[in-house]
Amino acid sequence: MWSYLVRRLAQAILIxxxxxxxxFALTRLSSDPMSQYALKPNxxxxxxxxxRARLGLDxxxxxxxxxxxxxxxxGDLGYSFFSHQSVLLLIxxxxxxxxxxxxxxxxxIVTIGLFLGLVSAVRPYSFxxxxxxxxxFIGFSMPIFFIALGCIExxxxxxxxxxxxxxxxxxxxxxxxDPLQMIRHLILPVFCLVAIQTAGYSRxxxxxxxxxxxxxxxxxxxxxxxxxxxxxxKHALRNAILPFVTIVGLDIxxxxxxxxxxxxxxxxxxxGRLFWEYAQRGDYPVVLGVLxxxxxxxxxxxxxxxxxxxxxxxxxxxx
Numbered sequence: 480m481w482s483y484l485v486r487r488l489a490q491a492i493l494i495x496x497x498x499x500x501x502x503f504a505l506t507r508l509s510s511d512p513m514s515q516y517a518l519k520p521n522x523x524x525x526x527x528x529x530x531r532a533r534l535g536l537d538x539x540x541x542x543x544x545x546x547x548x549x550x551x552x553x554g555d556l557g558y559s560f561f562s563h564q565s566v567l568l569l570i571x572x573x574x575x576x577x578x579x580x581x582x583x584x585x586x587x588i589v590t591i592g593l594f595l596g597l598v599s600a601v602r603p604y605s606f607x608x609x610x611x612x613x614x615x616f617i618g619f620s621m622p623i624f625f626i627a628l629g630c631i632e633x634x635x636x637x638x639x640x641x642x643x644x645x646x647x648x649x650x651x652x653x654x655x656x657d658p659l660q661m662i663r664h665l666i667l668p669v670f671c672l673v674a675i676q677t678a679g680y681s682r683x684x685x686x687x688x689x690x691x692x693x694x695x696x697x698x699x700x701x702x703x704x705x706x707x708x709x710x711x712x713k714h715a716l717r718n719a720i721l722p723f724v725t726i727v728g729l730d731i732x733x734x735x736x737x738x739x740x741x742x743x744x745x746x747x748x749x750x751g752r753l754f755w756e757y758a759q760r761g762d763y764p765v766v767l768g769v770l771x772x773x774x775x776x777x778x779x780x781x782x783x784x785x786x787x788x789x790x791x792x793x794x795x796x797x798x
Contacts, residue, residue: 484786487782488782491782494778498774499544499771499774500544502770503540503547503763504540504544506763507540507543510758510760510761510763512536512560512761512762512763547764551771554567556570556764556771557764558764559757559765560762560763561760566764566765569753570750570753570769570772573748573750574750576655576748576749577734577736577750577751579661580738580742580747581672581735581738581749582734584669584676584738585727587669588672588673588676589727591680591681592676592684592723595681595685596681596682596688596723597684597716599611599612599685600684601711608685615681616678618678619675619679621674623671623738627668627671627740630646630667631667634646635648646663646666646667647663649747664745667745668741668742668744668747672741676730680723680727683722683726684723687720687721687722691719697710697714697715717791720791721788721791725784728780728784728787729781729784731776731780732773732777732780733776735772736751736754736769736772739751743755750772754769
């Protein structure tokens, strides 16, 4: 176990090193922070050169990367070119809002996905299974922005016009420290995320359970006279849930990166919106800070998922 963990940590360090190099190169090549000064007629070429030197943009890209990586390893992600705030401070301000949204959504996604997947697998090809399948395909095929805009039009605009209790949108001014206002503003974005993600979760679990229920050891357990509920929850579900755990384990890290489209549509002040706002400006210290956080979380939780396999399925051994 420990030797496996050490090997995985060594691999994680190498993977993160490669990821940071690629992200840094792609970010720097995709935008130029100096483009905002191009349309300023009063700024001379000497002024632009002075700004480039102050920001370290006049040095070769490998040197810029080494300096950025050294500061990042020391816990300093640099400063925004535009707001002049610490990148770490910007992330600390936005991360709690993103985690509030995404953890709430993930709770409902996992709970509802498990329930629908189990119901579909227990009664395959029944009317209820076909109904769940139809809604799953509809939800999975719809773009998130379409569902988000439709929810705003129905539950915010039309309900308000009819004088009914309505849900607020991102355009409404609200106090993020008020729990009741937070809950009201959470309903629509959480609903949109759940509508999209639950469809995929339920289909994965249904297929996995149906495959396991067809195995010989399940038929043997049934032949011994065990109740179907015991066979399902004690034998089948434990093996069928491994792919489900993999999906959840890979989704959890992206909670920190936020939901870019959802946060943008509902003006939710989270990490996804932070990434989009500063990526448009070519503010690569902020963009790299968000990418580094998300990449580190993906690598870390991948190791956690591998370790969790041994607790779920005793047949799996880490060597």
